[in-house]
Amino acid sequence: MMRRADSGFGAIAAIMVLVILAALAGAIVKFGTTQQLSSAQDMQSARAWQAAKAGTEWGLFQAFQPGGIWHAAGACNGAGSAQTLDLGAQTGFRVTVQCNPTLTYAEGESAIGSPRQVRGFQIVATACNSAGSCPDDAAAVTPGYVERVRQVIAFCPVGTGAGDCP
Template sequence: MKKLPLLKRQAGFSLVAVIFLVTVLATGVVFIQRISNVSVATNNLAMQGARAWQAAQAGAEWGVYQVTTGGCPAASTSFNLTEQSLTGFEVTVTCNSTIYTEQGLSVTMYFLEVFASSGVLGSTPDYVSRKISLVVEG
């Protein structure tokens, strides 16, 4: 009859071990979930960055077309892209021109600056922007 109290004390110890094990496993699951969420967010921002670059490239191509077909637009031109993968991007194209004369030959140089962005800086968590500068000889 003296062995019965000894068995009760040993059974209580395994309960503490199980609670500890469950706590450690739950903490590990939470950690893995957070790492997964950070990875997804990083991939989403990388994709948005690539889209912003493509939007800026589209603006640069538009600017080069404007320069080659009629000269520099008088003011900065902004437009919103509506193409399926670039929806939500605003592109601003700024153009300045300068005429250079070398050995009696006048050459017009066009300086294009293209800025593409999506979202609002400081208030949108997935805000991205890209800027491209280029020079076109006219």
């Protein structure tokens, strides 16, 4: 004969097992979602780096090619020289490219006793997935915002020869 106090113990144990399994399933789903978001952020980061790289390449072209917007003496003047490249259709990113001049200095000799002058350019490209210009401080606090900065410094001889800096 079964006592009345022992009935229902199996139902409580079953409910506890179900609660534990539900908590475990919730943790697995949360972990999977976090992994997916992390992977998407990594992909966006790689795209931003490539967009910034394209910006520095474009900037170097503008500084060193005759006819480039920064090739003329004084055209590479820091913040006033900033240009925005809209690569949204190709990559989803905008790139702000800036040319900063460095000092002209002597490096070696072009002839005996005649120092060779070189001029430097610092090209800074900031790529971001914002609709505005980069960097975008307002969008930086939102999830999904990605920004990468790449800078290069290059030098060219100052003179009157082909390929020289102005």
